[in-house]
Amino acid sequence: MVFVESFDAWYLREHDRMIATLVLTTGELDLAVEGVDEACSRALERWNRVGVMDSPSGWVYRVAINHARRVARRRTMEQSVFRREVSTPDLPAPASELWELVAALSERQRQVVMLRHVAELKQSEIGTVLGISRGTVSSTLHDAHQRLGRLLNDDHEF
Amino acid sequence: MSELTRRSQALIDEPLVPRPLPESLRLRSRRRQLRRRSIAVGLLALVVITAFSIVKIGDPAPPRSVTSKGDNSNVQLLSYFQAAVNVPNSTLAAVGLPATVAIPTEITPSLSTVGTNGVVSYVGAEYCSYCAIQRWALLVALSKFGTFTHLDRQVLSSSSDVYSHLASWSFVGTKYKSSYFTFEPTETSSSTPNGRGGFAPLEKLSSSQRIAFNKYDPQGALPFVDVGNHYIALGASASPAVLEGLSLGTIGSELNDPTSPVAKAIDGTANYLIAAMCTMEPKATPPVCATFTSRAAAKALGSGVSPTSQISSATTYPTQPPTNAPKSVWKKWSAKEHAFWLATAGSYRSPNPACTVIKISITGRKLTKPLFGIPAGVTIWGMSLLGKCDH
Numbered sequence: 001m002v003f004v005e006s007f008d009a010w011y012l013r014e015h016d017r018m019i020a021t022l023v024l025t026t027g028e029l030d031l032a033v034e035g036v037d038e039a040c041s042r043a044l045e046r047w048n049r050v051g052v053m054d055s056p057s058g059w060v061y062r063v064a065i066n067h068a069r070r071v072a073r074r075r076t077m078e079q080s081v082f083r084r085e086v087s088t089p090d091l092p093a094p095a096s097e098l099w100e101l102v103a104a105l106s107e108r109q110r111q112v113v114m115l116r117h118v119a120e121l122k123q124s125e126i127g128t129v130l131g132i133s134r135g136t137v138s139s140t141l142h143d144a145h146q147r148l149g150r151l152l153n154d155d156h157e158f
Numbered sequence: 159m160s161e162l163t164r165r166s167q168a169l170i171d172e173p174l175v176p177r178p179l180p181e182s183l184r185l186r187s188r189r190r191q192l193r194r195r196s197i198a199v200g201l202l203a204l205v206v207i208t209a210f211s212i213v214k215i216g217d218p219a220p221p222r223s224v225t226s227k228g229d230n231s232n233v234q235l236l237s238y239f240q241a242a243v244n245v246p247n248s249t250l251a252a253v254g255l256p257a258t259v260a261i262p263t264e265i266t267p268s269l270s271t272v273g274t275n276g277v278v279s280y281v282g283a284e285y286c287s288y289c290a291i292q293r294w295a296l297l298v299a300l301s302k303f304g305t306f307t308h309l310d311r312q313v314l315s316s317s318s319d320v321y322s323h324l325a326s327w328s329f330v331g332t333k334y335k336s337s338y339f340t341f342e343p344t345e346t347s348s349s350t351p352n353g354r355g356g357f358a359p360l361e362k363l364s365s366s367q368r369i370a371f372n373k374y375d376p377q378g379a380l381p382f383v384d385v386g387n388h389y390i391a392l393g394a395s396a397s398p399a400v401l402e403g404l405s406l407g408t409i410g411s412e413l414n415d416p417t418s419p420v421a422k423a424i425d426g427t428a429n430y431l432i433a434a435m436c437t438m439e440p441k442a443t444p445p446v447c448a449t450f451t452s453r454a455a456a457k458a459l460g461s462g463v464s465p466t467s468q469i470s471s472a473t474t475y476p477t478q479p480p481t482n483a484p485k486s487v488w489k490k491w492s493a494k495e496h497a498f499w500l501a502t503a504g505s506y507r508s509p510n511p512a513c514t515v516i517k518i519s520i521t522g523r524k525l526t527k528p529l530f531g532i533p534a535g536v537t538i539w540g541m542s543l544l545g546k547c548d549h
Binding site for chain 1: 161162163165166168169170173174175177178180183184186187190
């Protein structure tokens with residue numbers, strides 16, 4: 001017998017974690033909210049299929065990251081076409097402090113680190129979400145840890 | 159727990175934004191579906207419009223239907239066309255059978271020409287001014303038995319003919335539908351000079367048409383009209399002079415005025431053609447065949463003599479211009495000569511009551527060299543008679 005968690009229960013448990021992950025991945029609250037809301041509404045639309053996956057959260061993270069990336073790309077294009085500067089509001093504390101810490105990482109390193117330590121996904125799940133191999137996840141994570149360790153002066157924490 | 163996990167836990171414990179209710183996610187989902195459908199419908203509409211545009215661009219043919227509203231020429235065509243096909247029977251009756259109109263000749267069908275049985279055949283040319291007036295008469299007559307479409311090729315007769323630049327149209331591309339018979343028109347040449355003194359060829363005669371044309375019109379006079387292998391008309395049945403200087407619109411409107419020379423010539427010719435066409439399907443004919451005019455015309459077809467007692471204004475042979483007169487004067491004289499012979503043929507009665515006329519033909523010959531003081535290039539006319547006498 002397969003136990004399928006209800007969408008509401010999953011949503012209640014995972015939403016805030018997903019927002020935190022996306023905020024620290026993108027550095028923008030609006031982008032994170034947009035990505036998570038879109039991904040969750042799509043998951044709700046097809047929960048019969050998503051709910052029985054090995055990692056429903058992995059699927060939703062993948063959709064959320066892709067959507068946030070699309071929105072960011074569209075916004076950049078609009079800014080260049082209409083020559084309009086859109087100011088991005090600063091993140092509220094304590095998210096802003098954390099962002100200052102991880103902003104120095106590359107985008108890929110940031111995604112891997114956040115999916116591992118905030119979303120608490122396994123390395124294999126991270127590979128599926130980002131469309132990369134587990135080995136790449138591992139090495140990327142290793143590099144990111146070293147860099148963050150230097151920044152925090154606490155290598156062993158990671 | 160790593161330092162990062164510990165610090166980020168604060169973001170989870172104290173969320174940065176309130177969690178939307180699942181209902182708002184459902185609403186967002188519905189909006190997305192609606193947006194997808196709108197995009198799909200828009201794309202479909204775009205595909206349909208594009209396909210339609212490609213089809214229209216790929217079909218550069220001009221509008222051909224008489225009902226189409228296009229450029230000015232089509233509008234003008236529409237009005238004259240409508241006027242010609244709608245000449246009322248009362249107007250045809252008022253015009254009657256003028257003596258100036260040549261009567262179609264009854265022929266004895268032979269086995270070789272049975273191919274034109276049940277067919278009204280016309281052989282003409284776009285440059286030919288005599289064909290111009292005969293086309294008008296055919297249009298009026300044939301419209302009583304069926305419907306024309308695709309009559310949209312305006313032509314002017316040749317400028318070098320006796321009657322130059324007569325406004326008419328060509329039967330090229332024309333479609334005619336009738337439940338009584340078929341109409342087979344052939345325009346052998348265009349009105350475009352070919353640079354060798356002639357005109358560019360246009361259409362070829364059908365085999366049955368060629369057999370009848372060679373048999374009944376050995377001199378190749380145009381126009382040639384064969385009504386069901388029973389009656390033929392060689393050359394114009396009335397003088398094309400009435401069309402000189404008139405536009406298509408004026409000709410169309412004058413067709414409905416029985417007192418106008420145009421109506422007398424064209425409607426009068428149409429009356430004879432109608433009577434001839436009525437003989438093709440005697441058991442099933444349209445109402446026009448029952449009119450007094452049609453019956454009188456049928457009687458005239460049988461006798462070859464016009465029943466009218468009208469005296470033509472062209473009963474005297476036109477005086478020849480001086481030898482050194484310009485060619486334009488000679489061409490006018492030629493036109494008067496043609497009118498004279500038409501009038502003479504129309505009112506001809508055999509002086510001997512025991513004799514009946516079988517066939518009267520008016521034939522023209524364009525002189526290639528001067529003859530009796532008449533310069534080259536002028537058409538001279540003559541009348542030939544064929545009759546029989548009971549003894």
